[in-house]
Amino acid sequence: MPKQSQHGIVLVTTDPTYKAEGKAFKKTSWCLFCNEEFIKLPRHLQTAHKQEAEVEALMKLPKRSKEKDHALALLKNRGNYHHNMEVVKKGSGLFMVTRRPPPGQQISHDDYVPCPQCFEFLQKQMFKRHVKEGCQKKKEFNSTRKLRQEAESMMLEYRGISQEM
Numbered sequence: 001m002p003k004q005s006q007h008g009i010v011l012v013t014t015d016p017t018y019k020a021e022g023k024a025f026k027k028t029s030w031c032l033f034c035n036e037e038f039i040k041l042p043r044h045l046q047t048a049h050k051q052e053a054e055v056e057a058l059m060k061l062p063k064r065s066k067e068k069d070h071a072l073a074l075l076k077n078r079g080n081y082h083h084n085m086e087v088v089k090k091g092s093g094l095f096m097v098t099r100r101p102p103p104g105q106q107i108s109h110d111d112y113v114p115c116p117q118c119f120e121f122l123q124k125q126m127f128k129r130h131v132k133e134g135c136q137k138k139k140e141f142n143s144t145r146k147l148r149q150e151a152e153s154m155m156l157e158y159r160g161i162s163q164e165m
């Protein structure tokens with residue numbers, strides 16, 4: 001069940017197998033360029049943002065290839081990251097994470113940090129494993145510690161914004 005924090009921020013997952021109260025969430029993604037929600041993000045990118053260099057590069061990749069899946073996942077992560085920043089700034093809305101929280105655990109958006117390399121939100125205890133094994137974008141940072149520091153400063157950046165409001 002999504003947890004409603006005192007700020008009105010609801011944690012939801014884009015994992016299509018995740019169900020809350022017997023209902024699966026719509027698997028939507030936020031567009032990086034216009035911060036709108038889409039069920040079919042690739043189609044939207046192709047029609048609305050084909051002039052963007054990143055979208056152009058994405059479209060050049062072979063259909064159904066691993067490279068294309070990865071490039072698309074990175075664009076989705078970045079869109080969701082910007083959306084989540086807005087949610088924290090406003091103090092309400094749906095906070096998107098890729099991985100579902102373990103069943104029965106009461107966790108909130110505060111328990112997540114963004115990966116500075118791929119912008120995926122991870123539970124803090126999963127961070128190290130993600131960087132070592134799960135991250136789609138590797139080797140921009142030379143140590144896990146530096147990455148973790150970068151992640152923390154990304155969080156501070158948007159907590160700072162939310163305190164100003």
Ligand SMILES: [Zn+2]
Pocket residue numbers: 031032033034035036044048049
């Ligand atoms: Zn858009």
Ligand SMILES: [Zn+2]
Pocket residue numbers: 115116117118119120130131134135136137
């Ligand atoms: Zn990552």
